[in-house]
Amino acid sequence: QSKAGPSMPRQRVTAKGTNVPEPMETFQALKERYNLSPQLLRNLSEYGFVEPTGIQSNGIPIIMEHRDLVAVSPTGTGKTLAYLLPIFASLGVPSASSNTDNGTGVRALIVAPTRELAHQIHNECLKLAQGRKWRIILFSKATANALADKNVRDRVDIIISTPLRLVAAMQHGNVELSNVRHLVLDEADRMLDSEFIDQVQEVVAGCTHKKIQKAVFSATLPSGAEKIAMDMLHDPIRIVVGLKDT
Ligand code: ADP
Numbered sequence: 001q002s003k004a005g006p007s008m009p010r011q012r013v014t015a016k017g018t019n020v021p022e023p024m025e026t027f028q029a030l031k032e033r034y035n036l037s038p039q040l041l042r043n044l045s046e047y048g049f050v051e052p053t054g055i056q057s058n059g060i061p062i063i064m065e066h067r068d069l070v071a072v073s074p075t076g077t078g079k080t081l082a083y084l085l086p087i088f089a090s091l092g093v094p095s096a097s098s099n100t101d102n103g104t105g106v107r108a109l110i111v112a113p114t115r116e117l118a119h120q121i122h123n124e125c126l127k128l129a130q131g132r133k134w135r136i137i138l139f140s141k142a143t144a145n146a147l148a149d150k151n152v153r154d155r156v157d158i159i160i161s162t163p164l165r166l167v168a169a170m171q172h173g174n175v176e177l178s179n180v181r182h183l184v185l186d187e188a189d190r191m192l193d194s195e196f197i198d199q200v201q202e203v204v205a206g207c208t209h210k211k212i213q214k215a216v217f218s219a220t221l222p223s224g225a226e227k228i229a230m231d232m233l234h235d236p237i238r239i240v241v242g243l244k245d246t
């Protein structure tokens with residue numbers, strides 16, 4: 001279903017912020033710059049990700065360097081991979097198989113406004129996860145209940161959820177966010193400055209790790225929502241991708 005990179009429309013990218021990392025030209029460059037695993041590179045080519053899109057060449061190095069990011073790029077430009085690839089790269093190995101220094105509990109959290117969207121993100125995750133036993137949880141009533149067991153909870157690597165579902169689990173003590181190192185708000189225009197904002201703020205506040213990296217992705221970001229996003233982030237870089245008409 002994925003189309004190769006060259007079919008992606010031409011894009012114009014602007015970046016603002018302090019010490020913006022150099023964009024990458026190819027996925028291969030990630031191997032030289034950040035020692036990206038051969039496994040992840042194989043999974044990319046296996047699923048037809050040949051050439052990075054604008055938001056990917058610019059956004060991936062920013063997340064790899066653990067910087068906060070606001071990314072605005074049109075629908076269909078590959079925002080999902082732009083945050084998932086660096087998350088998989090930085091998690092390194094699944095919680096269940098790591099020795100000690102990663103701590104326990106979920107290390108990456110992706111919040112999306114609808115269950116349908118969370119489901120699509122989960123599918124994209126499964127492509128990158130090939131070949132390793134990652135525990136990736138698409139939040140639902142059933143999975144939330146499974147997390148009531150601390151042994152299960154401690155071995156989860158990535159959670160994908162809607163804000164309401166997640167807050168409910170937080171209130172029941174079924175999810176522990178203090179080890180989250182990567183937090184993504186996807187389709188943020190539908191969550192910030194909307195009826196979800198209190199839940200989103202509660203999730204952000206629950207992610208208490210000192211070294212957390214946060215990213216906000218959206219196709220559009222009205223100024224009210226952008227201000228809320230900027231207030232949540234530390235020294236953020238802002239990337240805006242526009243389509244060039246040819
Ligand atoms: P967005 O979130 O920006 O709307 P998606 O992440 O849903 O876009 O990606 C849209 C489609 O493009 C998906 O089918 C995805 O697999 C595909 N895609 C993403 N990045 C690439 C790439 N570098 N090369 C080819 N296809 C890609």
Ligand code: MG
Binds near residue numbers: 079080186187
């Ligand atoms: Mg998307």
